[in-house]
Amino acid sequence: MAKKHKTGVKSREILNSSSWRATAQRTLLLELIHQSDGHLDACELYQRARERQARINLSTVYRNLQLFKKLGLVNEYHFAEEHHHYESRSVREHQHLICLNCGKVMEFACPSSQKMKADIGKRYDFDISTVEVNMAGLCSSCRMEKRNDADKRRI
Amino acid sequence: MAKKHKTGVKSREILNSSSWRATAQRTLLLELIHQSDGHLDACELYQRARERQARINLSTVYRNLQLFKKLGLVNEYHFAEEHHHYESRSVREHQHLICLNCGKVMEFACPSSQKMKADIGKRYDFDISTVEVNMAGLCSSCRMEKRNDADKRRI
DNA sequence: GTTAATGCAAATGTTTTGCAGTATA
DNA sequence: TATACTGCAAAACATTTGCATTAAC
Numbered sequence: 496m497a498k499k500h501k502t503g504v505k506s507r508e509i510l511n512s513s514s515w516r517a518t519a520q521r522t523l524l525l526e527l528i529h530q531s532d533g534h535l536d537a538c539e540l541y542q543r544a545r546e547r548q549a550r551i552n553l554s555t556v557y558r559n560l561q562l563f564k565k566l567g568l569v570n571e572y573h574f575a576e577e578h579h580h581y582e583s584r585s586v587r588e589h590q591h592l593i594c595l596n597c598g599k600v601m602e603f604a605c606p607s608s609q610k611m612k613a614d615i616g617k618r619y620d621f622d623i624s625t626v627e628v629n630m631a632g633l634c635s636s637c638r639m640e641k642r643n644d645a646d647k648r649r650i
Numbered sequence: 651m652a653k654k655h656k657t658g659v660k661s662r663e664i665l666n667s668s669s670w671r672a673t674a675q676r677t678l679l680l681e682l683i684h685q686s687d688g689h690l691d692a693c694e695l696y697q698r699a700r701e702r703q704a705r706i707n708l709s710t711v712y713r714n715l716q717l718f719k720k721l722g723l724v725n726e727y728h729f730a731e732e733h734h735h736y737e738s739r740s741v742r743e744h745q746h747l748i749c750l751n752c753g754k755v756m757e758f759a760c761p762s763s764q765k766m767k768a769d770i771g772k773r774y775d776f777d778i779s780t781v782e783v784n785m786a787g788l789c790s791s792c793r794m795e796k797r798n799d800a801d802k803r804r805i
Numbered sequence: 806g807t808t809a810a811t812g813c814a815a816a817t818g819t820t821t822t823g824c825a826g827t828a829t830a
Numbered sequence: 831t832a833t834a835c836t837g838c839a840a841a842a843c844a845t846t847t848g849c850a851t852t853a854a855c
Contacts, residue, residue: 515809515810516853518811518854519853537844537845551811554811554813554845555811557844558846559810573728573729574728575780576728577819577820577844578843579845592774592778595779601776603770603773603774605766607766611762612785615785616785619747619758620790621747621788622787623786623787624786624787625730627782627783628782629780629784630776630778630780631780632771632776632778632780633777634776638777670834671833671834672829673829673835673836674828675836676835692819692820693818706837707838708820709821710836712820713835713836714835733820
């Protein structure tokens with residue numbers, strides 16, 4: 496409850512501080528992103544938004560995600576999939592591990608990534624804005640599932 | 651010259667060792683990927699292939715890239731763009747830095763990624779097959795270009 | 806009242822797929 | 831000769847865009 500209120504206030508502050516308008520759609524989207532456990536894709540966000548605002552349009556979702564990205568409110572991630580994932584920027588720095596079978600996403604701390612960012616930026620004279628460490632593989636339950644499938648075929 | 655010959659032989663060996671057919675298109679695509687400096691996208695590969703086989707089709711390129719990925723001949727990368735990039739798997743381990751303005755891709759060594767892979771795999775009980783470290787930002791020449799543009803607008 | 810933002814529909818770009826014809830093993 | 835592979839066209843997705851209407855300021 497307290498969290499929800501805080502997020503709402505924060506979003507509103509950010510929007511008011513600039514010339515961006517705090518529309519119902521925009522506020523709802525920000526709230527849903529903050530509430531979620533992270534790594535939503537545009538389609539999932541759209542579906543959740545529709546539960547509360549039946550007439551919201553997918554292009555509104557995309558337009559606002561671009562804006563949030565520009566304002567630094569969300570990070571965009573590029574996993575081993577065709578679409579992007581989005582996450583509130585406020586959560587502490589972490590990286591991602593994805594199961595290639597079930598799509599489950601785990602987060603892990605990666606303190607070395609900030610040092611790496613500075614080193615590489617200096618070495619190649621780049622102004623680096625994002626660092627992504629993406630690992631992908633099979634989680635334990637999917638590994639087990641695949642093993643069982645293989646056993647069945649052998650019978 | 652020697653390199654080209656070696657690559658051709660290697661590709662042919664890999665294809666012959668299985669039931670996959672060494673078609674002219676497939677052989678050409680493998681050769682182009684091996685010859686390139688890495689991180690090609692499907693469209694670029696298609697354009698290069700057309701210079702030598704005018705009638706080759708983009709779907710053939712995509713189908714073969716999927717096959718090469720499955721056979722472990724190429725790696726697929728997900729940079730901050732809408733399409734994927736592909737690279738011969740034989741080259742030594744490295745990670746990528748991409749310019750968000752001009753699309754230029756730099757490669758950098760990241761020896762710590764292998765240790766990280768082992769650590770994270772153990773901690774989360776994942777069988778990790780890929781580790782990507784993607785950094786993105788502005789290269790020095792694009793930074794300068796943008797600064798000049800800003801100056802012009804101010805006049 | 807201005808003008809930014811939305812909804813809708815259509816366009817764009819990337820990747821996949823069905824199918825009939827072709828070429829490899 | 832059997833069938834894997836290709837080319838072509840169309841479909842399937844994710845994302846963007848133009849434009850008339852709506853709503854925030």
